[in-house]
Amino acid sequence: MTPEAGVxxxxxRKKEATHARIVDAATELFRRQGYQATSIENITDxxxxxxxxxxxxxxxxxxxxMVQLEYWVGELETALHARPASETPDQMYAAALADLGSxxxxxxxxxxxxxxxxxxxxxxxxxxxxxxxxxxxxxxQILVRLQASMTSLFRQRLDLPPGSIEPxxxxxxxxxxxxxxxxxxTEMAASHDDxxxxxxxxxxxFALYASGLDKLWTGATTPAGPxxxxxxxxxxxxxxxxxxx
Amino acid sequence: MTPEAGVxxxxxRKKEATHARIVDAATELFRRQGYQATSIENITDxxxxxxxxxxxxxxxxxxxxMVQLEYWVGELETALHARPASETPDQMYAAALADLGSxxxxxxxxxxxxxxxxxxxxxxxxxxxxxxxxxxxxxxQILVRLQASMTSLFRQRLDLPPGSIEPxxxxxxxxxxxxxxxxxxTEMAASHDDxxxxxxxxxxxFALYASGLDKLWTGATTPAGPxxxxxxxxxxxxxxxxxxx
Numbered sequence: 369m370t371p372e373a374g375v376x377x378x379x380x381r382k383k384e385a386t387h388a389r390i391v392d393a394a395t396e397l398f399r400r401q402g403y404q405a406t407s408i409e410n411i412t413d414x415x416x417x418x419x420x421x422x423x424x425x426x427x428x429x430x431x432x433x434m435v436q437l438e439y440w441v442g443e444l445e446t447a448l449h450a451r452p453a454s455e456t457p458d459q460m461y462a463a464a465l466a467d468l469g470s471x472x473x474x475x476x477x478x479x480x481x482x483x484x485x486x487x488x489x490x491x492x493x494x495x496x497x498x499x500x501x502x503x504x505x506x507x508x509q510i511l512v513r514l515q516a517s518m519t520s521l522f523r524q525r526l527d528l529p530p531g532s533i534e535p536x537x538x539x540x541x542x543x544x545x546x547x548x549x550x551x552x553x554t555e556m557a558a559s560h561d562d563x564x565x566x567x568x569x570x571x572x573x574f575a576l577y578a579s580g581l582d583k584l585w586t587g588a589t590t591p592a593g594p595x596x597x598x599x600x601x602x603x604x605x606x607x608x609x610x611x612x613x
Numbered sequence: 614m615t616p617e618a619g620v621x622x623x624x625x626r627k628k629e630a631t632h633a634r635i636v637d638a639a640t641e642l643f644r645r646q647g648y649q650a651t652s653i654e655n656i657t658d659x660x661x662x663x664x665x666x667x668x669x670x671x672x673x674x675x676x677x678x679m680v681q682l683e684y685w686v687g688e689l690e691t692a693l694h695a696r697p698a699s700e701t702p703d704q705m706y707a708a709a710l711a712d713l714g715s716x717x718x719x720x721x722x723x724x725x726x727x728x729x730x731x732x733x734x735x736x737x738x739x740x741x742x743x744x745x746x747x748x749x750x751x752x753x754q755i756l757v758r759l760q761a762s763m764t765s766l767f768r769q770r771l772d773l774p775p776g777s778i779e780p781x782x783x784x785x786x787x788x789x790x791x792x793x794x795x796x797x798x799t800e801m802a803a804s805h806d807d808x809x810x811x812x813x814x815x816x817x818x819f820a821l822y823a824s825g826l827d828k829l830w831t832g833a834t835t836p837a838g839p840x841x842x843x844x845x846x847x848x849x850x851x852x853x854x855x856x857x858x
Contacts, residue, residue: 505753533793544792580824
């Protein structure tokens with residue numbers, strides 16, 4: 369390693385540490401005193417950095433709240449694009465989530481970066497969306513961008529003509545699976561001691577879109593009830609027990 | 614009709630007319646000069662009402678921008694809840710959209726109220742979401758509420774146990790179909806002289822989730838190409854021609 373590379377690497381590490389300190393301080397303040405009541409000055413005080421340092425990393429408060437979701441969505445897109453052309457969309461989605469998981473993105477719990485350092489829970493940012501229009505707006509814009517990028521990817525992978533609706537529909541299954549994972553998880557986490565992870569909920573959701581929802585109303589399902597395991601219908605009742613891990 | 618009912622009905626009509634005047638004026642200003650540049654004073658001036666009249670109808674500027682989407686989503690929810698218990702979710706969704714259509718909700722074109730009076734295009738509000746976080750935030754919150762309400766409805770209709778993921782997934786197909794309709798329509802409207810309506814895109818999208826996306830990658834599809842019509846795969850290429858009306 370050249371001395372210059374050593375300096376650059378030290379600088380890089382210092383930058384990452386400052387970034388993480390700002391995000392951690394902001395998340396803790398959002399959680400404790402709310403988003404509106406937290407000023408950028410509060411954040412820089414708590415992170416022990418100068419106010420102008422904040423603006424070297426972020427444009428606005430909402431960027432700190434959304435940093436984890438934006439990072440996760442960006443990594444998901446990269447992982448999906450990196451899947452081999454031989455895989456089908458359901459395989460791509462499951463493999464991309466598994467790839468992120470193996471790199472420490474433990475959704476439904478905490479998100480960790482490559483060095484194992486934990487980010488604050490994505491849930492803090494998502495919960496803020498319930499009351500903060502600015503945060504909700506950023507989530508919507510992230511989803512619209514994800515939907516557009518996935519539409520291009522699936523149009524190319526499935527070799528569908530421009531102007532066809534199918535790539536939008538396949539991309540929509542990812543958007544919907546995200547919705548199901550996040551909002552289904554929120555509901556389940558409130559009533560179950562050990563809810564399935566958001567990744568698991570997302571994969572089950574996409575699998576149902578892939579295999580067809582109509583099995584849920586054509587009578588092809590095994591009747592739901594305690595103790596019944598996973599079946600060909602893709603039924604994933606939390607009451608079932610063994611399939612929730 | 615009693616004299617009191619006559620007065621009340623005249624008042625009601627006057628209120629509706631004032632409401633419509635504010636919405637029309639605001640939409641025209643948003644379209645012409647942008648959302649940020651339009652103040653509530655600009656809107657009340659253009660609608661020829663007193664500023665305090667604005668606040669009798671709306672809490673904030675974003676409420677005017679979103680009035681049409683909120684109204685449409687509310688009517689969609691009502692129409693879905695009103696469908697008979699014998700219908701399956703795909704039938705409920707198609708019938709609810711048809712019901713709204715028969716009452717003058719012509720999506721992809723203009724929205725009309727029961728008396729045939731046109732609302733400003735929903736598209737103006739949706740386009741604002743691209744740049745206005747406040748508007749995007751409201752859309753996200755509308756979608757989250759729709760998703761929760763549809764989850765309850767489908768849990769009950771499909772007789773699924775609390776804590777099961779399936780009702781979330783079926784509700785997610787409506788959320789995703791909305792995304793496909795709106796964003797697919799935007800893309801298609803830019804490149805096609807006569808794009809399918811958003812209703813039609815939504816119904817096709819939901820039908821694909823119902824019958825299963827996997828037919829798009831298991832080779833069960835008729836190869837896409839000019840001139841081929843609708844087929845058992847639900848393939849809805851705009852290049853196909855005859856199925857786009």
